[in-house]
Amino acid sequence: MTRKILVLPGDGIGPEITAQASRILAACQARGLDVEVEEGLVGGSAYDEHGEPLPAVTLDKAKAADAILLGAVGGPKWDKLEDLAKRPEKGLLGLRKNLGLFGNLRPAITYPQLASASSLKPELVAGLDIMIVRELTGGIYFGQPRGIEVRNGERVGFNTYVYSESEIERIGRVAFEMAQKRGKKLCSVDKANVLEVTILWREVMERLAPEYPDVELSHMYVDNAAMQLVRAPKQFDVMVTGNMFGDILSDAAAMLTGSIGMLPSASLNESGQGMYEPCHGSAPDIAGQNVANPLATILSVAMMLRYSLDEPALAQRIEDAVGKVLDDGLRTADIASEGTRTVSTSEMGDAVLRAF
Amino acid sequence: MTRKILVLPGDGIGPEITAQASRILAACQARGLDVEVEEGLVGGSAYDEHGEPLPAVTLDKAKAADAILLGAVGGPKWDKLEDLAKRPEKGLLGLRKNLGLFGNLRPAITYPQLASASSLKPELVAGLDIMIVRELTGGIYFGQPRGIEVRNGERVGFNTYVYSESEIERIGRVAFEMAQKRGKKLCSVDKANVLEVTILWREVMERLAPEYPDVELSHMYVDNAAMQLVRAPKQFDVMVTGNMFGDILSDAAAMLTGSIGMLPSASLNESGQGMYEPCHGSAPDIAGQNVANPLATILSVAMMLRYSLDEPALAQRIEDAVGKVLDDGLRTADIASEGTRTVSTSEMGDAVLRAF
Ligand SMILES: CC(C)[C@H](C(=O)O)[C@@H](O)C(=O)O
Ligand SMILES: CC(C)[C@H](C(=O)O)[C@@H](O)C(=O)O
Numbered sequence: 001m002t003r004k005i006l007v008l009p010g011d012g013i014g015p016e017i018t019a020q021a022s023r024i025l026a027a028c029q030a031r032g033l034d035v036e037v038e039e040g041l042v043g044g045s046a047y048d049e050h051g052e053p054l055p056a057v058t059l060d061k062a063k064a065a066d067a068i069l070l071g072a073v074g075g076p077k078w079d080k081l082e083d084l085a086k087r088p089e090k091g092l093l094g095l096r097k098n099l100g101l102f103g104n105l106r107p108a109i110t111y112p113q114l115a116s117a118s119s120l121k122p123e124l125v126a127g128l129d130i131m132i133v134r135e136l137t138g139g140i141y142f143g144q145p146r147g148i149e150v151r152n153g154e155r156v157g158f159n160t161y162v163y164s165e166s167e168i169e170r171i172g173r174v175a176f177e178m179a180q181k182r183g184k185k186l187c188s189v190d191k192a193n194v195l196e197v198t199i200l201w202r203e204v205m206e207r208l209a210p211e212y213p214d215v216e217l218s219h220m221y222v223d224n225a226a227m228q229l230v231r232a233p234k235q236f237d238v239m240v241t242g243n244m245f246g247d248i249l250s251d252a253a254a255m256l257t258g259s260i261g262m263l264p265s266a267s268l269n270e271s272g273q274g275m276y277e278p279c280h281g282s283a284p285d286i287a288g289q290n291v292a293n294p295l296a297t298i299l300s301v302a303m304m305l306r307y308s309l310d311e312p313a314l315a316q317r318i319e320d321a322v323g324k325v326l327d328d329g330l331r332t333a334d335i336a337s338e339g340t341r342t343v344s345t346s347e348m349g350d351a352v353l354r355a356f
Numbered sequence: 357m358t359r360k361i362l363v364l365p366g367d368g369i370g371p372e373i374t375a376q377a378s379r380i381l382a383a384c385q386a387r388g389l390d391v392e393v394e395e396g397l398v399g400g401s402a403y404d405e406h407g408e409p410l411p412a413v414t415l416d417k418a419k420a421a422d423a424i425l426l427g428a429v430g431g432p433k434w435d436k437l438e439d440l441a442k443r444p445e446k447g448l449l450g451l452r453k454n455l456g457l458f459g460n461l462r463p464a465i466t467y468p469q470l471a472s473a474s475s476l477k478p479e480l481v482a483g484l485d486i487m488i489v490r491e492l493t494g495g496i497y498f499g500q501p502r503g504i505e506v507r508n509g510e511r512v513g514f515n516t517y518v519y520s521e522s523e524i525e526r527i528g529r530v531a532f533e534m535a536q537k538r539g540k541k542l543c544s545v546d547k548a549n550v551l552e553v554t555i556l557w558r559e560v561m562e563r564l565a566p567e568y569p570d571v572e573l574s575h576m577y578v579d580n581a582a583m584q585l586v587r588a589p590k591q592f593d594v595m596v597t598g599n600m601f602g603d604i605l606s607d608a609a610a611m612l613t614g615s616i617g618m619l620p621s622a623s624l625n626e627s628g629q630g631m632y633e634p635c636h637g638s639a640p641d642i643a644g645q646n647v648a649n650p651l652a653t654i655l656s657v658a659m660m661l662r663y664s665l666d667e668p669a670l671a672q673r674i675e676d677a678v679g680k681v682l683d684d685g686l687r688t689a690d691i692a693s694e695g696t697r698t699v700s701t702s703e704m705g706d707a708v709l710r711a712f
Contacts, residue, residue: 074549084552084555087549089549089550093550119476119477119480119586119587119588120475120476120477120586121475121476121477124475140517140551141550143514146551146552147552148552148553148555148556151520154520154521154522155520155521155556156518156519156520156521156556157518157519157551157552157553157554157555157556157557158499158516158517158518158552158553159516159517159518159551159552159553160514160515160516160517161496161514161515161516161517162512162513162514162515163512163513164507164510164511164512165510165511165512166510191600191603193430193440193443193445194445194449194497195496195502195513195515196440196502196503196504196513196514196515197504197513197514197515198513199440199504199513200504200511200512200513201513222603222604223603223604223606223607224607226582226604226605226607226608226611227607227608227610227611227616229608230475230476230586230608230611230612231475231611232475244547245604247547247578247579248578248579248582248601248604249582250579251579251580251582251583252582252583252585252586252608254583255582255583255586255587256586260583
């Protein structure tokens with residue numbers, strides 16, 4: 001059965017990096033992967049064309065796809081759009097919500113070849129391998145009521161941080177299962193000393209724990225988690241948290257590795273359909289210059305093969321190819337260091353293809 | 357006119373560290389500082405005695421004081437209290453709210469003597485000097501409605517992230533003025549691509565900017581701010597943000613210095629009344645052992661002299677004394693390193709007194 005993949009290049013460096021990832025996808029097809037690849041518009045580029053960051057045609061294609069590969073969205077060109085609903089980010093949020101992609105997996109891994117790129121001392125990040133499981137379709141990102149309105153003669157802005165037991169349980173199970181497959185340690189991050197919604201979060205995690213007796217569950221306040229990530233990140237295996245805390249902590253954790261240009265992510269729904277994207281953003285400042293790092297997007301293809309297409313052998317091949325290229329000393333500008341050779345976006349793509 | 361200082365030791369290591377700070381206060385009195393010092397209970401220790409984390413008698417004393425010195429609150433002993441309103445943290449939050457201490461100043465400074473204690477590479481943190489201005493009496497910490505209730509047959513937890521224009525303007529002015537006195541750079545942190553409340557935040561900051569033409573205002577999304585703090589913290593001078601983001605970012609920033617045991621904080625209201633406390637917590641694991649670092653609390657006294665008591669010369673004397681003690685190679689266990697002498701809490705207090 002031919003599976004469908006939708007590639008959404010998006011904005012900024014999105015088109016350049018997804019172009020390289022698409023070449024890898026094509027190479028997988030040449031090796032027998034039975035997929036049909038389509039493209040679509042999302043984010044600012046979709047707004048420019050259709051007046052909407054998530055046009056109906058894109059959403060329809062996304063719903064029909066087994067997996068989606070996204071570049072990145074956003075840029076200063078659209079930052080001044082008065083109507084929040086038209087901003088590029090809403091395209092991304094709309095895809096997450098409409099496809100029910102509640103389970104966001106954000107690995108923070110230090111590549112041995114790149115450990116010195118970290119701003120942390122090498123011994124603190126060598127071998128780092130954290131998986132952050134972030135809830136992606138609830139919490140304050142989507143909570144109602146929300147808005148800006150006049151109260152007592154002045155404007156007031158408000159958003160609602162809300163989770164139901166079933167939403168918490170669903171993401172909790174993803175995290176416990178992930179921990180079972182990894183180091184068997186799960187740290188749930190909340191602010192249960194202040195926020196009621198996270199008291200419920202903590203309770204549900206506690207209630208699930210006995211079903212996963214091989215996993216050691218701990219809890220940490222979000223402020224402490226931010227500190228501990230900086231102080232001693234290797235204490236963590238799997239972390240699970242809500243949408244907003246997950247946004248902050250996963251970016252901090254990614255940056256610890258010093259090579260955010262290397263980190264893929266997956267966003268999954270209950271039927272295994274997934275959207276895959278690099279952790280980094282659309283980097284408008286370097287867009288169109290053929291210097292961006294395509295490896296996070298290429299590694300997102302590997303994650304897609306593993307989680308949505310059940311092709312672990314091909315996934316491993318891609319990961320090995322990336323490792324080989326790093327071993328050979330090739331680097332895009334963001335991860336360049338003394339003694340390595342700086343290559344362009346497309347040269348990096350060439351090299352991975354050769355090693356594949 | 358004799359001014360009033362209220363010392364609230366709190367829980368965990370609170371009593372040990374405030375004891376050393378009180379000795380410094382007494383030494384200031386001996387040098388002519390005209391203050392009356394009282395003590396009170398707050399947090400878990402107040403709950404144990406009065407059944408409330410913020411007894412009326414403590415609140416009354418706090419209202420009557422010109423300045424408050426707080427140790428720390430909280431500990432595992434009270435973590436299981438079903439009623440959130442009785443938890444130690446509510447004592448702290450109650451003081452902030454009842455006294456209107458909306459302006460939280462959290463410096464993240466690397467002491468030259470301690471730069472090697474950071475988990476970051478020394479060149480990235482040497483000379484680091486960030487001031488985080490956190491709004492402390494609004495936002496999601498205090499927003500209504502909040503709670504846990506049954507909806508459609510399951511429990512749902514919810515909190516409200518809310519700011520009015522006047523609340524934003526008030527903290528904005530504190531931050532702009534702080535930037536004017538420092539490096540003239542202000543970075544406002546929000547999540548304006550997702551949250552309406554922070555769209556209003558950004559608007560108000562923009563509206564204030566022309567009144568402070570010497571200050572360069574920038575905006576950053578909170579996830580990026582967490583990354584940038586890890587990647588290149590010295591790019592920041594003053595940062596301003598809401599209660600929740602400020603909680604997370606100020607702790608991350610403090611940890612960057614590698615010596616959170618050194619960092620004081622101030623929480624001010626509109627009339628200059630202030631509460632001063634170390635950035636670190638109550639550290640129940642080492643409580644009662646005379647090993648905790650009292651320097652953040654001693655430096656909180658210096659902040660108090662500067663911001664609430666208008667005694668900058670005495671403040672400077674304390675800061676110089678702390679610098680001298682570090683130069684002499686004395687360290688509590690948390691900041692000890694090769695070639696330094698590890699001392700106890702009270703020995704550190706002795707040393708600062710001698711140098712004062
Ligand atoms: C672009 C933005 C809306 C998005 C988010 O906040 O979720 C991004 O930061 C991310 O983490 O994927
Ligand atoms: C103890 C807790 C309620 C408090 C907060 O979250 O504000 C603390 O973390 C702080 O930053 O002062």
